[in-house]
Amino acid sequence: MSIGEKANTHKEYSNERNQWIGKRIARIDGPEKVTGELKYMTDENYSNMVWGKVLRAEYPHAKIKNIETEKAESLPGVICVLTYKDIPGFNGFGIVTPDQPVLCEDVVRCTADAVALVAAETSEIADEAINLIHVDYEPLKVVTDAEYAMTGEAPYLHPDGNIHSHVKINNGDVDQAFKHADYIFENTYYSPRQMHAFIETEGGWGLVEEDGTLKIQCPGQYAYRDRLQISRTLGINPERIHVISSPNGGGFGGKDEITVQIYLALLALHTEGRPVKIHLTREESVQAGMKRHPFKVQVKTAANKDGVITANQVRAVADTGAFASLGPAVISLAVEHACGPYKIPNVDIEGFCVYTNNGIAGAFRGFGVNQVCVGIETHIDMIAEQINMDPIEIRKKNVYHQGEKSSVGHIVKSSVGTHETLEKAQNCELWTNQNIYKSQPSEPWKKRGVAVSTSFHAVGMGLDKPDYGAASIELLHDGRLKVAVGPEEIGTGNGTVYAQVCAELLHCDMADISVVQGDTSETLDSGTISASRSTYTGSRAIATTAPLMIELLTGTASEMLNIPAKDIDVEDCNVIHKKDHSILLSFTELYDYLSINKTSTKVNSQFYLPKEKEAIKGSGGAPHHIYGYQTNVVMVEVDTLTGETDVLRVVSIPDCGRVMNLQGLEGQTEGGAIMGIGYTLYEDVIIEEGYHKTSNLGDYIIPTIRETPEIETIPVEAPEPSNPFGAKGIGEVVMIPIIPAIMSAIYDATGARVKHLPATPERIFNAMKSTTSSVPMSSR
Amino acid sequence: MKKIQFHLNGKKETVHCPPAKTLLEVLREDMGLTGSKECCGKGECGSCSVLIGDEAICSCLILVGQVENESIVTVEGIGLQDNMDVVQEAFIKEGATQCGYCTPGIIVAAKSFLKDIEHVPTVEEIKTALGGNLCRCTGYQKIITAIQSAARNKFALSGEA
Numbered sequence: 001m002s003i004g005e006k007a008n009t010h011k012e013y014s015n016e017r018n019q020w021i022g023k024r025i026a027r028i029d030g031p032e033k034v035t036g037e038l039k040y041m042t043d044e045n046y047s048n049m050v051w052g053k054v055l056r057a058e059y060p061h062a063k064i065k066n067i068e069t070e071k072a073e074s075l076p077g078v079i080c081v082l083t084y085k086d087i088p089g090f091n092g093f094g095i096v097t098p099d100q101p102v103l104c105e106d107v108v109r110c111t112a113d114a115v116a117l118v119a120a121e122t123s124e125i126a127d128e129a130i131n132l133i134h135v136d137y138e139p140l141k142v143v144t145d146a147e148y149a150m151t152g153e154a155p156y157l158h159p160d161g162n163i164h165s166h167v168k169i170n171n172g173d174v175d176q177a178f179k180h181a182d183y184i185f186e187n188t189y190y191s192p193r194q195m196h197a198f199i200e201t202e203g204g205w206g207l208v209e210e211d212g213t214l215k216i217q218c219p220g221q222y223a224y225r226d227r228l229q230i231s232r233t234l235g236i237n238p239e240r241i242h243v244i245s246s247p248n249g250g251g252f253g254g255k256d257e258i259t260v261q262i263y264l265a266l267l268a269l270h271t272e273g274r275p276v277k278i279h280l281t282r283e284e285s286v287q288a289g290m291k292r293h294p295f296k297v298q299v300k301t302a303a304n305k306d307g308v309i310t311a312n313q314v315r316a317v318a319d320t321g322a323f324a325s326l327g328p329a330v331i332s333l334a335v336e337h338a339c340g341p342y343k344i345p346n347v348d349i350e351g352f353c354v355y356t357n358n359g360i361a362g363a364f365r366g367f368g369v370n371q372v373c374v375g376i377e378t379h380i381d382m383i384a385e386q387i388n389m390d391p392i393e394i395r396k397k398n399v400y401h402q403g404e405k406s407s408v409g410h411i412v413k414s415s416v417g418t419h420e421t422l423e424k425a426q427n428c429e430l431w432t433n434q435n436i437y438k439s440q441p442s443e444p445w446k447k448r449g450v451a452v453s454t455s456f457h458a459v460g461m462g463l464d465k466p467d468y469g470a471a472s473i474e475l476l477h478d479g480r481l482k483v484a485v486g487p488e489e490i491g492t493g494n495g496t497v498y499a500q501v502c503a504e505l506l507h508c509d510m511a512d513i514s515v516v517q518g519d520t521s522e523t524l525d526s527g528t529i530s531a532s533r534s535t536y537t538g539s540r541a542i543a544t545t546a547p548l549m550i551e552l553l554t555g556t557a558s559e560m561l562n563i564p565a566k567d568i569d570v571e572d573c574n575v576i577h578k579k580d581h582s583i584l585l586s587f588t589e590l591y592d593y594l595s596i597n598k599t600s601t602k603v604n605s606q607f608y609l610p611k612e613k614e615a616i617k618g619s620g621g622a623p624h625h626i627y628g629y630q631t632n633v634v635m636v637e638v639d640t641l642t643g644e645t646d647v648l649r650v651v652s653i654p655d656c657g658r659v660m661n662l663q664g665l666e667g668q669t670e671g672g673a674i675m676g677i678g679y680t681l682y683e684d685v686i687i688e689e690g691y692h693k694t695s696n697l698g699d700y701i702i703p704t705i706r707e708t709p710e711i712e713t714i715p716v717e718a719p720e721p722s723n724p725f726g727a728k729g730i731g732e733v734v735m736i737p738i739i740p741a742i743m744s745a746i747y748d749a750t751g752a753r754v755k756h757l758p759a760t761p762e763r764i765f766n767a768m769k770s771t772t773s774s775v776p777m778s779s780r
Numbered sequence: 781m782k783k784i785q786f787h788l789n790g791k792k793e794t795v796h797c798p799p800a801k802t803l804l805e806v807l808r809e810d811m812g813l814t815g816s817k818e819c820c821g822k823g824e825c826g827s828c829s830v831l832i833g834d835e836a837i838c839s840c841l842i843l844v845g846q847v848e849n850e851s852i853v854t855v856e857g858i859g860l861q862d863n864m865d866v867v868q869e870a871f872i873k874e875g876a877t878q879c880g881y882c883t884p885g886i887i888v889a890a891k892s893f894l895k896d897i898e899h900v901p902t903v904e905e906i907k908t909a910l911g912g913n914l915c916r917c918t919g920y921q922k923i924i925t926a927i928q929s930a931a932r933n934k935f936a937l938s939g940e941a
């Protein structure tokens with residue numbers, strides 16, 4: 001075993017003796033949230049503030065011939081009007097490829113593009129100034145379809161053409177497998193342009209402080225990367241920029257990329273020390289914000305009579321809109337996950353990330369897996385039906401176990417709970433009593449269906465990206481402890497988990513811990529809040545740091561009292577004698593002693609997340625080391641007269657490794673279920689000829705409380721050996737298998753397969769009417 | 781500019797502002813009460829809900845000129861951290877808040893709903909009452925549980941049920 005491997009194998013931590021970890025714990029930020037006392041950054045106010053606004057492109061694709069700002073500049077109350085000419089550094093941003101101009105110079109490629117910025121005394125004056133900026137455009141041909149964009153006919157939207165990335169995974173020999181298969185299923189699936197629809201739209205503050213520090217307070221998902229991207233555009237050292245990125249009124253990946261941070265930074269340079277605020281209206285957020293990549297996915301699956309899947313061929317095309325952002329990483333993850341958590345010996349998978357003029361797509365909970373899970377899961381159900389096999393049994397037969405080879409060809413060494421989640425599904429009340437439920441529709445013209453699906457999602461970054469965790473713990477003057485971890489609070493409750501871990505390891509009450517997240521002057525760089533990584537990363541980083549704090553505390557007490565450090569322990573913010581648990585000193589006394597002696601009361605440490613050793617060439621980062629798994633059972637009811645569909649019950653069976661906080665886990669499974677229902681049945685941002693037809697939450701339907709089914713969570717805990725507590729991650733997979741489960745439940749109810757999501761009443765109705773439902777083709 | 785008077789969280793307040801300013805803007809900008817949020821600005825999401833009289837209303841749709849002499853209660857008026865309402869306590873205990881941006885509006889709607897009823901509400905009743913409040917994080921299930929548990933606690937406290 002190499003050193004790296006050893007470092008990633010922990011003795012299993014027993015949750016039984018725990019006071020905090022693994023319990024159902026209420027959120028630490030609950031009180032300030034339910035009373036409205038928490039100031040989100042978009043709630044802040046400064047008396048000397050000015051308002052910032054962004055002029056967006058009028059056309060989805062056009063040449064800029066001229067930008068005239070004089071009229072806007074001379075409007076009373078306008079403080080500055082900025083264009084590309086005012087950018088001191090590099091005019092571009094983007095997490096993977098900085099191909100998005102901060103302010104467009106010669107061309108606009110989507111209506112999200114920013115052309116100019118205004119700062120003014122009031123929001124109304126800023127709006128008026130935006131209207132007074134005159135941009136001369138020459139409209140260009142609009143590329144509205146990703147498949148068309150890939151042809152030679154489409155105009156190039158970027159110098160290297162419209163295919164931003166092309167990734168592949170090949171394993172075995174699909175041609176041979178198709179030749180010898182008993183059954184082959186082949187279909188094409190389309191997925192929607194889902195919007196994050198976080199309740200807090202993008203916004204924040206920029207300010208140049210008296211000492212010259214540029215302070216950006218803006219909800220985000222990775223303060224250090226935001227800082228780096230700002231620094232490039234401004235051409236200044238990142239050290240001079242202070243980014244505060246937490247808390248967020250919702251993220252889901254939609255605040256992973258730069259939203260308005262760079263605009264705030266540019267404007268702040270021109271407001272003479274006055275704080276500038278931008279807060280997008282919902283309409284602007286719909287037009288300018290990231291969306292989920294719509295995919296076209298062609299899938300061909302082969303199986304034998306015994307239910308063994310022998311081959312899967314997938315071609316996925318992702319519409320990334322005008323810029324890459326995290327598109328290339330999304331398509332890589334899609335390719336890695338396109339065959340599900342199965343051991344299919346022959347696979348041929350390829351994915352394209354393609355530019356169009358359809359707004360911008362980027363990171364979104366599930367990260368490409370939502371789009372591709374549908375093909376394999378639907379085909380497994382088709383195979384099961386064909387050979388008359390139980391849909392859970394066929395999955396159990398094909399899933400990989402820990403230590404086995406996955407479809408992409410690597411041995412999975414981390415924990416795998418799929419099989420157990422399927423067993424739990426098989427025994428759950430909804431599944432065992434499904435026939436009774438199905439025989440009781442609420443109206444005679446309605447039909448009920450029950451279905452199951454399973455999927456997985458990687459935890460942490462792929463092989464091609466660095467992935468560090470870090471934490472610091474500080475003894476405060478009042479004897480309490482402050483734990484600082486990078487990943488932001490975007491709603492998931494990771495901060496509560498951090499407090500639980502810190503309290504557990506330092507043997508104190510959670511109330512004695514304060515948590516800081518997402519702040520470049522307080523937290524070390526510990527990566528993103530994305531990739532389902534923040535529970536794993538934060539808990540492990542704190543577990544690596546806590547012993548250093550104990551060493552500092554017991555060492556200091558030993559020095560003060562002349563007792564060997566090994567006889568000393570900590571408990572309830574005191575140091576105690578190990579033998580009789582008598583209190584020796586309080587933490588406040590230790591703090592005083594350390595500060596008199598000018599010794600730091602802060603400790604910190606880092607670790608590197610475990611990675612696979614061998615990359616799959618051409619895959620863009622596969623395979624990952626750790627995965628979370630989930631199985632869903634759902635029941636739907638379809639109105640056969642209208643196609644309207646309700647999801648009535650959901651059973652979510654996640655494997656996130658050891659559960660750190662049951663309430664937090666349920667928060668994820670329930671929220672994920674509803675977001676998955678929205679994706680499958682309702683949500684789609686409509687863009688026609690490059691223009692958004694969707695404008696606000698009136699014409700973009702997210703599920704309301706009325707659509708909430710009964711959701712049950714049955715956790716499976718397959719402990720992950722590389723985390724000290726056995727934890728993995730869960731934030732994304734919770735919304736994945738529910739998508740194909742709903743699609744198959746609609747089929748179970750009506751015999752209609754909808755392959756184009758969202759499955760609107762119209763599409764379901766048409767599918768019910770149509771007779772062209774997929775029939776197995778003979779392969780010989 | 782117009783002088784407008786109303787009762788806010790039990791106190792008489794006077795503001796001088798354009799009468800066409802929305803109540804939400806006045807609360808957030810003039811009164812410094814930022815518990816009420818703007819998410820859609822169009823009456824679609826309920827995150828700006830406040831009580832006007834006993835009714836939960838979207839304050840983004842109300843012009844401040846319309847609330848002359850009215851009595852308004854915001855989430856801050858329902859309870860602060862040292863004197864939380866049973867509804868707020870139930871939301872914390874049941875995990876009915878995540879990112880929390882929708883939460884103040886939902887607390888206001890729940891409070892207004894519970895005022896009018898004398899029993900532990902059914903799921904269907906809660907769904908009807910809260911249908912105008914969007915939440916993107918929780919999936920609503922814990923909100924339903926929290927409202928039922930708040931009702932139970934409310935009756936336990938008042939000895940009604």
Ligand code: FES
Pocket residue numbers: 817818819820821822823824825826827828829838839840841
């Ligand atoms: S902000 Fe008022 S209803 Fe959405």
Ligand code: FES
Pocket residue numbers: 199249250491876877878879880881882883914915916917918
């Ligand atoms: S808790 Fe985030 S929107 Fe409701």
